[in-house]
Amino acid sequence: xxxxxxxxxxxxxxxxxxxxxxxxxxxxxxxxxxxxxxxxxxxxxxxxxxxxxxxxxxxxxxxxxxxxxxxxxxxxxxxxxxxxxxxxxxxxxxxxxxxxxxxxxxxxxxxxxxxxxxxxxxxxxxxxxxxxxxxxxxxxxxxxxxxxxxxxxxxxxxxxxxxxxxxxxxxxxxxxxxxxxxxxxxxxxxxxxxxxxxxxxxxxxxxxxxxxxxxxxxxxxxxxxxxxxxxxxxxxxxxxxxxxxxxxxxxxxxxxxxxxxxxxxxxxxxxxxxxxxxxxxxxxxxxxxxxxxxxxxxxxxxxxxxxxxxxxxxxxxxxxxxxxxxxxxxxxxxxxxxxxxxxxxxxxxxxxxxxxxxxxxxxxxxxxxxxxxxxxxxxxxxxxxx
Amino acid sequence: xxxxxxxxxxxxxxxxxxxxxxxxxxxxxxxxxxxxxxxxxxxxxxxxxxxxxxxxxxxxxxxxxxxxxxxxxxxxxxxxxxxxxxxxxxxxxxxxxxxxxxxxxxxxxxxxxxxxxxxxxxxxxxxxxxxxxxxxxxxxxxxxxxxxxxxxxxxxxxxxxxxxxxxxxxxxxxxxxxxxxxxxxxxxxxxxxxxxxxxxxxxxxxxxxxxxxxxxxxxxxxxxxxxxxxxxxxxxxxxxxxxxxxxxxxxxxxxxxxxxxxxxxxxxxxxxxxxxxxxxxxxxxxxxxxxxxxxxxxxxxxxxxxxxxxxxxxxxxxxxxxxxxxxxxxxxxxxxxxxxxxxxxxxxxxxxxxxxxxxxxxxxxxxxxxxxxxxxxxxxxxxxxxxxxxxxxxxxxxxxxxxxxxxxxxxxxxxxxxxxxxxxxxxxxxxxxxxxxxxxxxxxxxxxxxxxxxxxxxxxxxxxxxxxxxxxxxx
Ligand SMILES: Cc1cc2nc3c(=O)[nH]c(=O)nc-3n(C[C@H](O)[C@H](O)[C@H](O)COP(=O)(O)OP(=O)(O)OC[C@H]3O[C@@H](n4cnc5c(N)ncnc54)[C@H](O)[C@@H]3O)c2cc1C
Ligand code: HEM
Ligand code: SF4
Ligand code: SF4
Numbered sequence: 001x002x003x004x005x006x007x008x009x010x011x012x013x014x015x016x017x018x019x020x021x022x023x024x025x026x027x028x029x030x031x032x033x034x035x036x037x038x039x040x041x042x043x044x045x046x047x048x049x050x051x052x053x054x055x056x057x058x059x060x061x062x063x064x065x066x067x068x069x070x071x072x073x074x075x076x077x078x079x080x081x082x083x084x085x086x087x088x089x090x091x092x093x094x095x096x097x098x099x100x101x102x103x104x105x106x107x108x109x110x111x112x113x114x115x116x117x118x119x120x121x122x123x124x125x126x127x128x129x130x131x132x133x134x135x136x137x138x139x140x141x142x143x144x145x146x147x148x149x150x151x152x153x154x155x156x157x158x159x160x161x162x163x164x165x166x167x168x169x170x171x172x173x174x175x176x177x178x179x180x181x182x183x184x185x186x187x188x189x190x191x192x193x194x195x196x197x198x199x200x201x202x203x204x205x206x207x208x209x210x211x212x213x214x215x216x217x218x219x220x221x222x223x224x225x226x227x228x229x230x231x232x233x234x235x236x237x238x239x240x241x242x243x244x245x246x247x248x249x250x251x252x253x254x255x256x257x258x259x260x261x262x263x264x265x266x267x268x269x270x271x272x273x274x275x276x277x278x279x280x281x282x283x284x285x286x287x288x289x290x291x292x293x294x295x296x297x298x299x300x301x302x303x304x305x306x307x308x309x310x311x312x313x314x315x316x317x318x319x320x321x322x323x324x325x326x327x328x329x330x331x332x333x334x335x336x337x338x339x340x341x342x343x344x345x346x347x348x349x350x351x352x353x354x355x356x357x358x359x360x361x362x363x364x365x366x367x368x369x370x371x372x373x374x375x376x377x378x379x380x381x382x383x384x385x386x
Numbered sequence: 387x388x389x390x391x392x393x394x395x396x397x398x399x400x401x402x403x404x405x406x407x408x409x410x411x412x413x414x415x416x417x418x419x420x421x422x423x424x425x426x427x428x429x430x431x432x433x434x435x436x437x438x439x440x441x442x443x444x445x446x447x448x449x450x451x452x453x454x455x456x457x458x459x460x461x462x463x464x465x466x467x468x469x470x471x472x473x474x475x476x477x478x479x480x481x482x483x484x485x486x487x488x489x490x491x492x493x494x495x496x497x498x499x500x501x502x503x504x505x506x507x508x509x510x511x512x513x514x515x516x517x518x519x520x521x522x523x524x525x526x527x528x529x530x531x532x533x534x535x536x537x538x539x540x541x542x543x544x545x546x547x548x549x550x551x552x553x554x555x556x557x558x559x560x561x562x563x564x565x566x567x568x569x570x571x572x573x574x575x576x577x578x579x580x581x582x583x584x585x586x587x588x589x590x591x592x593x594x595x596x597x598x599x600x601x602x603x604x605x606x607x608x609x610x611x612x613x614x615x616x617x618x619x620x621x622x623x624x625x626x627x628x629x630x631x632x633x634x635x636x637x638x639x640x641x642x643x644x645x646x647x648x649x650x651x652x653x654x655x656x657x658x659x660x661x662x663x664x665x666x667x668x669x670x671x672x673x674x675x676x677x678x679x680x681x682x683x684x685x686x687x688x689x690x691x692x693x694x695x696x697x698x699x700x701x702x703x704x705x706x707x708x709x710x711x712x713x714x715x716x717x718x719x720x721x722x723x724x725x726x727x728x729x730x731x732x733x734x735x736x737x738x739x740x741x742x743x744x745x746x747x748x749x750x751x752x753x754x755x756x757x758x759x760x761x762x763x764x765x766x767x768x769x770x771x772x773x774x775x776x777x778x779x780x781x782x783x784x785x786x787x788x789x790x791x792x793x794x795x796x797x798x799x800x801x802x803x804x805x806x807x808x809x810x811x812x813x814x815x816x817x818x819x820x821x822x823x824x825x826x827x828x829x830x831x832x833x834x835x836x837x838x839x840x841x842x843x844x845x846x847x848x849x850x851x852x853x854x855x856x857x858x859x860x861x
Binding site for chain 2: 037
């Protein structure tokens, strides 16, 4: 009888285009039902309050909750049902697996979603291609990688228009691919209409990385159950470093097109100052994150995604290291070599952005926005005061 | 703080839950060297304390996570009521007063508090919830203890005590003798000792041993070995030896460590039948939080120690979601089949109940006027007919939370032998909770007693050990 019902349900689901849940999704559903009967972890983050607004966990809910989870690890160490308990509840791990799946399922174009699965290889190939491309271009153009000092004039090696014609389309593609991917995700979790208050709160949650504070402000676990703010601080360095580098590029573009001021810019100019500060952040931040990542408790997150995480960190490190090296060596004969290396790293970083760890920021932001919208609506589940 | 150089510790703490940790931390803070012996391996450390979520605290004005006020007198009257007077007023008031002072100390050792969890609004005034629950608290205490230099040994189940004339000499683990100047016993009740439970609950008229069908809600390591050892050494006991706190849990709950999430909270929204499909108690007698603790015993008294909580779809979403999915059917017959109940008898029971319902204005947050007429047993409140499919059913079995038998102590937490307090042997937590809680229970009192008497026992043991040190030195 029960089996028949299940078969019938499956048939009607198929007819309505509902996809059977993956093993990773089924696991999130299983553990969320345990948590929903327990609720001890409500104070750590947004996942548990969002959970208590539901009695059932449909696929869309699971995608949403998985991306709302910051993989902080607090609820694993606090869990009375964590392994070796037979319930084997490991929320950060279950969530990470689904998160990885959503990145690839919602990738645009969807055929490239598979790049997530062998992300270490993806990053390696992109890096090799980027480096080879710029080194060969430099060689082809100048016949040698070493040259008389050019007083930092990059455009003597790669003309401005050439760089714009290469990076412009790539940047546009990244924006479109990530935008379409997250738009599909957003539609899937049917998030509702953001209002100003929800947007403001989301901005704060993202910019402060609120949910890496452990709920009590003392941070989240890393190697063991001790709380540390290190992950949040190194992420801030990474995030704001990245943003400053991005800002440096924007200001330089403005200088070029609006004011007609051509590079190289002085050490004390705005683009160089922003780039230097950002570069340092992007060096120290990812270095710290890598250090933490290597020491991370084995049960946090999804081991299969470590190559992706570390590949992304390595690429960020390489980008900032080559950028700072270029700044230091821009008046030397090695500038062409340094420039080619830096541009190769940046190219690889951008090419892999829609198909690698970078997606975490975009998807998490979307999930945080849904939470900020949802929490302002009345709770649909009135469990009473038992 | 004194360096922990000698291998003979000043204070030996036996147990690894909240009471033991509070004792170890306090003794260490007082300058004693401390060794803590936990029977469980590291990953199962913390005893029943790791399943808790809050402690009850007295406060005279709103505090961080506590609303309003919960003055000493009100706390005391609550205790007096739930225990039916089986309590020692002096010790109870000591626990109550200290509960208003202990949270800063707890915070210093890494415990964080959070407002009452969703679905527990009725506790927001009286109970402070641990962020992340009891396991987070236990983790914090172990971390702090390690940092302060408390020596901790896991997989160290003490099986014997050497007590001479009421004075502690040593504890034994197999062939290993561990001496200390003073000792704190904090190794829980005997709730995981199947044999002992069997004996305590006895055999029923049908020849069944009810306790064989019980789930143990907490740790498997509270075997009562040291309770028994102390009784054999002639220690004074307190609390009813045959009683345990017993709630109805999902029949699929694991044998041990099912914790809080296996509770079934829909009893008052429907009916409960036994394996013959007969109702046996007023499901709507009082608010569920006031009644959940009687249902373990009620189910234990039914044949086969099972019950079936049945609701219809009107109740869905009105109670804490259960951890396992219930049986679900569109007809009463279908539900009876799934639950393994006699269809005819079950349908008759439901029809009789439905026909007896006098529906007024349903309101689950008050003792409403929906009740039954002319059906036995009556349902006094929230009596709505079961008429809206799908119907849901959950099989129930008794789950033991803790046992009441304990050791008699005084306000210094000293164990007693024939009315005389021991000079260097102290008791804390579940092992002496019966002094305050001779029977009954109210949420959060277990952790209050464990924290307060854990700290008292730790301080007393440190003082006793240091005094003994002085006596030795001057002898
Ligand atoms: C599911 C559940 C939920 C609960 N929720 C709450 C709540 O929210 N609030 C509340 O106040 N109370 C609650 N209680 C009651 C609470 O757990 C107890 O009152 C409290 O934990 C007792 O603390 P304790 O340190 O005395 O015992 P325990 O925490 O049980 O610790 C006993 C320790 O002794 C060790 N031990 C046992 N025998 C030996 C031996 N021979 N040698 C060495 N070590 C040994 C055990 O391994 C264990 O570490 C709950 C109980 C359960 C089961
Ligand atoms: C936009 C909002 C962002 C949010 C909300 C966010 C959030 C997070 C969180 C919670 C983690 C830790 C969890 C985990 O290990 O998966 C993390 C890791 C990380 N993030 Fe972000 N992030 C954002 C943007 C960025 C950006 C823009 C960058 C860099 C360009 C970045 C770089 C990293 C790196 C390198 C890690 C470490 C990965 C690891 O150690 O495994 N993040 N991020
Ligand atoms: S992670 Fe564990 S302790 Fe936390 S809410 Fe879930 S089941 Fe409860
Ligand atoms: S890992 Fe951290 S962020 Fe994720 S659900 Fe657990 S507590 Fe929340």
